[in-house]
Amino acid sequence: MSGADNVVWLGTPPFPEAARAALADTRLRANLRRATGTIRDRRLAVTAELDDWEDLRETAAALKRRTLRHLDRHLLRLEETVTAAGGTVHWAADAAEANAIVTRLVRATGENEIVKVKSMATQEIGLNEALAEAGIRAYETDLAELIVQLGGDRPSHILVPAIHRGRSEIREIFRRQMGKWGRPAAEGLTDDPRDLAEAARLHLREKFLRAKVAVSGANFAAADTGTVVVVESEGNGRMCLTLPETLITVMGIEKVLPSFADLDVFLRLLPRSSTGERMNPYTSLWTGVMEGDGPQDFHLVLLDNGRTATLADEVGRQALSCIRCSACLNVCPVYERTGGHAYGSVYPGPIGAVLTPQLVGVENAASLPFASTLCGACYDACPVKIDIPEVLVHLRSKAVEAKRRDRILPTPEALAMKAAGAVLSSPRRLAALQRLAALGARLVARDGRIGVLPGPFARWSGTRDTPAPARESLRAWWRRTREEGRTTRNGKSR
């Protein structure tokens, strides 16, 4: 599987179709409503505690904007400082290149298995699959990622990749699959969260103690010191970051921050926005290698994979400010109903709807910018103030332009829009249409309501009555009652 195929999962139907299937899954709906509701309330409570929350957001947004403007400079500085601290920096233009680099590095150690701390970048490039092809087995150690991996599944949330699973499902997955990957679950495993966590702990401990190589993602990297940061809740990440001899970090190039001091703002914003906690339990920072302490060989793979192209788009580039907190998913009314799989990408929800089409080219994910009502809840929740609705409509126009370019004949929608545009830019034509609609409505409407509509409106009218156009438009009423002289002159009777 190549990288682009992994940002957008092959075989996933367009959003409306995938969403339909998800909506039919009542257990999924219930899991999602409960989980997103809980996190949403917690986030509101802990952000309300800070008097300077809005200032923090503004500071973070400005910092990200500034960093992105000079991204090249900060990345070169990061390469310098990481190298000076004893690490090795690799540049990967795309998924294939990144996978090849990591595969080569693991092979060089002579190992055929690795442990991983949750990383969206490696999901994005399909690293586990690429390693498997090279005969290397990758074990996910984040609890939710472990559930996803054992279940032969895909992540459906940025922060809680297994949010779509209930605990009885998790018990079944553990019972059936753990033995195939390592230490099996204990006999008589219940679906009590404590029991499930203990099973995962025992299963993973064996891996931590054995692994010589680890692969991680990164939440941030400070260019001035060469420090890489991973933020997590369980401590499994810290096991990966400290126990193995070799540590390979795959990081999207947008994660760099100019200085160590900038972490201050983001480490305050991230946990409150993502888990609704004042502070997350584990924050690991490391700078190169230190003799006798932690991994003795450190590699940083800087991944582009569509990010430079995204950076070139003045409106769309703000999506690169994302710190993957998932606040936008948790407040999104569309995500809450469909879950993450319907987005067909490793990046679901509102941020996925703007990030994915940019990373893979809008023509390859054309339904995603339309997977939103533009209600704006995501914009209000975003700790770095990404104007997601603005980017969505921007990408919609790009999707429409791409279709215009690629097709010989215009789509029915384009024809309808053109016709509507002609009517709506002329008051004369609009008035004529209003008269016609009023006449037509009188023929089909009952009690001022229309039942079933044709064509693209059929699905609307399946669940909703449609009001009939008024017998007299406001325009006509105004002329009749307010501009009498004129109507008389035209010889019309009242």
Add this chain to the structure above:
Amino acid sequence: MRIALFITCFNDMMFPRTGRAVTELLERLGHTVEFPQGQTCCGQMHFNTGYRPETLPMVRRFSKVFAGYDAVVTPSGSCAGMVRDQHRVVAAQLGDAALTEAVERVVPTVYELSELLVDVLGVTDVGAHFPHRVTYHPTCHSLRMLRVGDRPLTLLRAVKGIDLVELPAAESCCGFGGTFALKNADVSNAMLADKMRHVLDTGAEYLCAGDNSCLTHIGGGLSRLRTGVGTMHLAEILASTEGSVR
């Protein structure tokens, strides 16, 4: 004050009674209302569906037709949001310097109804009478694009005889979203179902909002289920008086 009414293409054809209510209300408050016959549409449907070049003539027309009034009022939060936030974008991207200038001149005079009443005209009690149980849905664009805040509720609270009840999960989207309701009909329906449940929980006779498009969506569902709950635009409640029956 000389106020131009931007009725919006949707209200013009489907809900002229909302336009008549705005006119009655403002005239009752002693203002002059004009209806520029050259008006058409704000271009929101085209803009939000990705047909940006098609919106240019509408932006041009709007800035010309509504130039020179003390204020322009519209009974639609989402159309007001389109004019205020997006006409600039269209002008900058596809228009010329003259259009940008025209847009910049007209935009600051455009108000959604509750903004005009509270901020510009300085009234919160418009002398309305509406003896019914009402719940209010703050539409997304009023709420998050325009930030009208509790202006509509302040106006509603001053209405005589009204029994105003709080809508649970009021700030969650009803699922209309313009062409979203057609393109993603199933998700839209799922969102509508939750919104209807919340409306029914209030026991209200009327659901009120500042946007007829959201009300058409929710009201269409309430009507299909024969719930007996009606929908009414904010303007119509505010225009109601003891003598008038709505």
